[in-house]
Amino acid sequence: MNQDTPFTLAELMIVAASEAWRDNGEVLASGLGIIPRLGAGLAKLTHSPELLMTDSEAFLVEEPIPVGPRGDYVPKYSGYMSFERVFECVWGGRRHAMVGPTQIDRWAQTNLSCVGDYRQPKAAMLGVRGLPGNSINHINSFFVPNHSPRVFVAGEVDMVSGVGFKPERWDDGVRRDLMDIRVAVTDLCVMDWQGPGNSARVRSLHPGVSFEEVQEKTGFPLLKAGDLGETPHPGAAQLEIIRRLDPHDLRAAQLKGNPPGIRPAA
Amino acid sequence: MNKQMTAADAVARLRDGMTVGFGGWGPRRKPMAIVREILRSSLKDLTVVAYGGPEVGMLCAAGKVKKLICGFATLDAIPLEPWYRKIRESGSLELMELDEGMFQWGLRAAGMRLPFLPTRCGLATDVTRLNPEIRTIRSPYEDGETLLAMPALKLDAAILHVNVADRLGNTLVTGPDPYFDHLFARAADACYVSAERVEERLQLDAAQARFNTFERYLVSGVVEAPCGAHPTSCPSDYGWDMSHFKRYVASAAEPGGWQAYMEEFVQPGEAAYQDRNGGIERMAGLPLPVF
Numbered sequence: 316m317n318q319d320t321p322f323t324l325a326e327l328m329i330v331a332a333s334e335a336w337r338d339n340g341e342v343l344a345s346g347l348g349i350i351p352r353l354g355a356g357l358a359k360l361t362h363s364p365e366l367l368m369t370d371s372e373a374f375l376v377e378e379p380i381p382v383g384p385r386g387d388y389v390p391k392y393s394g395y396m397s398f399e400r401v402f403e404c405v406w407g408g409r410r411h412a413m414v415g416p417t418q419i420d421r422w423a424q425t426n427l428s429c430v431g432d433y434r435q436p437k438a439a440m441l442g443v444r445g446l447p448g449n450s451i452n453h454i455n456s457f458f459v460p461n462h463s464p465r466v467f468v469a470g471e472v473d474m475v476s477g478v479g480f481k482p483e484r485w486d487d488g489v490r491r492d493l494m495d496i497r498v499a500v501t502d503l504c505v506m507d508w509q510g511p512g513n514s515a516r517v518r519s520l521h522p523g524v525s526f527e528e529v530q531e532k533t534g535f536p537l538l539k540a541g542d543l544g545e546t547p548h549p550g551a552a553q554l555e556i557i558r559r560l561d562p563h564d565l566r567a568a569q570l571k572g573n574p575p576g577i578r579p580a581a
Numbered sequence: 582m583n584k585q586m587t588a589a590d591a592v593a594r595l596r597d598g599m600t601v602g603f604g605g606w607g608p609r610r611k612p613m614a615i616v617r618e619i620l621r622s623s624l625k626d627l628t629v630v631a632y633g634g635p636e637v638g639m640l641c642a643a644g645k646v647k648k649l650i651c652g653f654a655t656l657d658a659i660p661l662e663p664w665y666r667k668i669r670e671s672g673s674l675e676l677m678e679l680d681e682g683m684f685q686w687g688l689r690a691a692g693m694r695l696p697f698l699p700t701r702c703g704l705a706t707d708v709t710r711l712n713p714e715i716r717t718i719r720s721p722y723e724d725g726e727t728l729l730a731m732p733a734l735k736l737d738a739a740i741l742h743v744n745v746a747d748r749l750g751n752t753l754v755t756g757p758d759p760y761f762d763h764l765f766a767r768a769a770d771a772c773y774v775s776a777e778r779v780e781e782r783l784q785l786d787a788a789q790a791r792f793n794t795f796e797r798y799l800v801s802g803v804v805e806a807p808c809g810a811h812p813t814s815c816p817s818d819y820g821w822d823m824s825h826f827k828r829y830v831a832s833a834a835e836p837g838g839w840q841a842y843m844e845e846f847v848q849p850g851e852a853a854y855q856d857r858n859g860g861i862e863r864m865a866g867l868p869l870p871v872f
Contacts, residue, residue, distance in 0.1 A: 399761065
């Protein structure tokens with residue numbers, strides 16, 4: 316352990332995010348936001364070169380594009396992926412997106428639309444965007460930079476934008492087997508919904524975080540995965556790739572205070 | 582044949598209560614010069630259909646919108662569209678909130694003259710619960726699957742902005758992504774296109790001709806509007822204007838903010854609009870965003 320190169324919590328989360336794309340096959344890896352995007356790039360440059368990525372606009376690239384101002388860097392395109400083609404990719408199921416919803420519930424349902432009453436919301440957010448279609452068609456994971464009961468709500472999310480495991484939401488004859496919800500990478504832990512009856516579990520805890528703390532900051536009951544352990548630390552080679560993909564250190568601004576990866580003892 | 586007209590001519594063809602689609606995507610290639618003409622007009626009670634950007638917020642702020650059909654409204658770099666948010670939180674907006682793919686399917690169905698197209702997008706979410714007029718259908722084949730029947734989103738008019746057009750109604754989108762403008766054009770009874778440059782007649786090589794994304798028979802009017810997408814981007818010509826967006830966002834937090842924005846940027850007309858945004862050279866030179 317004391318061989319570790321020092322790393323930040325953001326870097327730990329990038330490595331945890333990258334693991335979500337392992338063994339997905341040839342799918343479009345869409346990481347929305349700096350940390351998920353760096354996670355996708357790290358996955359492609361290490362364990363999963365078969366992943367497809369875009370320049371976050373309209374072209375496919377085989378070399379993930381560094382985030383932020385590009386300077387002299389000239390992207391090398393390998394193909395084309397307009398929004399219309401992304402939609403076709405979504406409906407064909409060949410994608411794994413990691414997005415940051417406003418709310419997530421015990422059934423892994425997500426909300427990106429609004430908080431509070433739908434007709435007169437307390438806070439209007441982005442809108443459902445592509446969440447309904449993404450969630451019912453392809454692999455999805457979540458990114459949560461501020462693990463709290465405001466995100467992981469006690470009841471059902473205020474507006475179900477992305478589908479989940481709540482049986483009452485599924486009418487007879489609707490195909491549920493195309494839905495594939497994998498993990499939530501948060502600033503405290505990695506979670507999944509692989510418990511009995513798709514109940515939520517903690518799969519790994521970030522260094523210095525206790526299960527009790529995660530439970531306290533989650534609005535619904537959590538289980539411990541059988542092999543619950545510590546989230547793997549970034550290795551020197553991974554950190555080197557992360558620095559290359561994020562030359563302006565935008566990752567440092569993603570979590571409040573840019574905390575270290577290993578919490579100082581209280 | 583000459584379809585060229587002014588923005589005022591195009592807006593004069595619109596009527597109160599119409600369903601109007603706006604091309605582009607979020608803060609990208611929105612037909613803002615024509616939107617500003619609508620803001621200056623007496624038009625009202627519109628049903629606005631869009632992958633929403635600032636046109637949605639502005640039309641809401643100006644009280645032009647009876648109903649909004651969209652999947653989002655955003656300025657991208659500023660995620661939450663300020664006036665959409667304000668009007669939405671006031672509880673006064675009639676909203677049909679759709680998945681981006683359902684939205685596309687609705688336009689496509691309209692363009693193909695179909696009553697609906699089947700999809701799984703939107704099932705098992707609140708999109709269907711909140712829009713009970715959107716029905717499901719059972720597959721007539723052996724699978725018997727229950728699918729969502731996305732109804733056609735028929736438009737009375739579509740309003741688009743492109744890089745280049747000619748007087749016949751031929752258009753070129755030279756940016757990397759044509760978004761869904763072609764589907765808006767097909768879904769509409771009439772389509773008005775503003776363009777950075779209007780030529781007498783396009784005479785292109787094969788590579789350039791591939792930037793044409795829909796046929797001229799869909800186009801009813803062509804409006805020359807240099808920097809007509811400002812403050813949104815118009816790749817490959819110019820990027821969005823963050824300083825203008827910040828000014829616009831601030832207006833939503835100021836008492837009388839919308840009236841002040843209208844007086845400063847909209848009411849005096851396009852020439853004054855360009856002056857107040859640093860002139861057309863500055864606007865045309867705004868750097869393209871890096872994603």
